[in-house]
Amino acid sequence: MACFRRARTRTSDEVLSSDRWGGYHPFVARFEQEFAAFQQCRFGLSACNGTVTIEMALEALGIGVGDEVIVPAISFISTATAVSRVGATPVFVDIEPDTFNIDPERIREAIGTKTRAIIPVHFGGPMADMDAITAVASAHGLPILEDAAHAHGSEWNGTRAGSIGAISSFSFQNGKVMTAGEGGILLSNDEGLIDRAREVLDQGRRKGEGWFFHYSLGTNYRITAWQSAVLIAQLERLPEQNARRARTAAIIRERLRDLRGLHFQRVPDAARVHTNYLLLGWVDGDRGAFHKNLTGAGFPCTPFYPHTLYQNPLYREHKNCRVMPCPNAEARIKDAFWVPHRALLGTEDDAMALAAAIRNSTLS
Numbered sequence: 001m002a003c004f005r006r007a008r009t010r011t012s013d014e015v016l017s018s019d020r021w022g023g024y025h026p027f028v029a030r031f032e033q034e035f036a037a038f039q040q041c042r043f044g045l046s047a048c049n050g051t052v053t054i055e056m057a058l059e060a061l062g063i064g065v066g067d068e069v070i071v072p073a074i075s076f077i078s079t080a081t082a083v084s085r086v087g088a089t090p091v092f093v094d095i096e097p098d099t100f101n102i103d104p105e106r107i108r109e110a111i112g113t114k115t116r117a118i119i120p121v122h123f124g125g126p127m128a129d130m131d132a133i134t135a136v137a138s139a140h141g142l143p144i145l146e147d148a149a150h151a152h153g154s155e156w157n158g159t160r161a162g163s164i165g166a167i168s169s170f171s172f173q174n175g176k177v178m179t180a181g182e183g184g185i186l187l188s189n190d191e192g193l194i195d196r197a198r199e200v201l202d203q204g205r206r207k208g209e210g211w212f213f214h215y216s217l218g219t220n221y222r223i224t225a226w227q228s229a230v231l232i233a234q235l236e237r238l239p240e241q242n243a244r245r246a247r248t249a250a251i252i253r254e255r256l257r258d259l260r261g262l263h264f265q266r267v268p269d270a271a272r273v274h275t276n277y278l279l280l281g282w283v284d285g286d287r288g289a290f291h292k293n294l295t296g297a298g299f300p301c302t303p304f305y306p307h308t309l310y311q312n313p314l315y316r317e318h319k320n321c322r323v324m325p326c327p328n329a330e331a332r333i334k335d336a337f338w339v340p341h342r343a344l345l346g347t348e349d350d351a352m353a354l355a356a357a358i359r360n361s362t363l364s
C-alpha cells in the first residue's frame with residue numbers, strides 16, 4: 001500500500017510540474033500500453049469515459065444509420081445508447097437466466113440482414129461465453145465489440161477480456177474496480193481500428209500530420225494526464241485486489257452453498273478468473289425484504305436494475321430499437337440483487353460476516 005502511495009505521488013508530481021496536463025502527456029500513452037499489455041492486447045486508446053469508447057468503436061467499425069447491433073437486454077444503458085447515438089438500431093437479446101450474460105443461441109436467432117456487430121457485456125465480471133459468441137459471429141462475418149466495463153483482468157479460458165473481440169471497451173468511472181473518477185479505454189489488436197477511433201477522439205487529426213489539419217468529423221474525447229497517472233497506480237494494485245475479492249466471494253459462496261431460496265450467478269469454468277465487480281444473485285422469496293434486511297444490517301446491496309434496457313422510457317414501446325423475447329431478463333429484474341465489489345475487499349472475518357448477513361436476510 002505504501003508502495004502504491006509513493007508511485008501515485010511520484011506520477012502526480014510529474015504531471016504537476018509538466019506543461020502538459022491534458023491528453024498529450026507521455027503518461028497517457030504509457031497507461032494505454034500498460035493496460036493493453038495487461039489485457040493481452042496490442043493497442044490501446046484511452047478516453048474521457050467508457051460510453052464514448054463504445055461510440056468510437058462503433059464508428060471505427062463503420063457502423064451507422066440503417067445498421068443493427070445486437071446487445072444484451074441487461075446492462076448499463078450506455079451499451080445500447082452508444083448504438084443509438086451513432087445512428088444505428090440496438091437489437092435487444094435475452095440473457096442466460098443464471099450467468100446474466102447474453103445467450104449465444106438468442107444472438108443467432110436475432111441476426112438479420114441489417115446486423116453489423118454484436119456487443120456482449122461481461123456482466124458483473126465473469127466473461128460471456130466467448131467460444132459460442134465467436135462461433136456465431138464468425139459464421140455471419142460479424143465483428144464482436146466487447147463491453148468489458150466490468151472485466152478488468154477477467155479471463156475466458158486464460159485469455160483476458162478485451163482481446164478476443166475485434167475491439168473492446170473498458171470504463172474507469174467511479175464505481176469500477178479501477179477508477180480515475182471518470183475514464184475509459186478502447187483495446188484492439190487491429191491498429192487500423194484504433195487509428196480510426198483516435199481520429200474521432202482527436203478532432204479528426206491524423207498521426208504525423210499538423211495540429212490544425214482535420215481530415216474527418218472528430219471531436220475531443222481525450223483523457224487527461226492526471227487520470228492517466230492515477231490509472232497507472234491503480235493498475236499496479238488491481239491483481240492483488242482481484243485476488244482478494246475472489247477469496248471473499250469464494251468464502252461467501254461456500255458458506256451459503258446449501259442455503260435454500262438464494263442463488264448466485266453461475267460462473268462457467270472458462271470464466272472462473274474474474275473481477276467480482278458485482279456479487280450477483282437472485283432470491284426465490286421477497287426481494288424487497290431481502291434487500292431491506294441486508295442493508296438494514298449495514299451491508300451494501302442494490303436490488304438490481306429496475307427494468308430491462310428496452311423498458312427504459314427511451315426505448316419504451318420498442319421505439320428506435322428491435323426487441324427479441326427476453327423472459328430471462330424480465331425475470332431477473334424482479335428477483336436479482338448485487339453486492340458491490342468494495343464490500344469484498346475486507347478480511348476473512350468480514351467475508352464470514354457478510355455471508356451470515358446474507359443468510360439471515362434470506363431467512364428472516
Ligand SMILES: Cc1ncc(COP(=O)(O)O)c(C=O)c1O
Pocket residue numbers: 049050051052075076078079121147149150171172173182183184
Ligand atoms: C456495462 C457498462 N458499459 C458501459 C458503461 C459506461 O461507462 P462510463 O460510465 O465510463 O461512461 C458502464 C458504466 O457504468 C457499464 O457498466
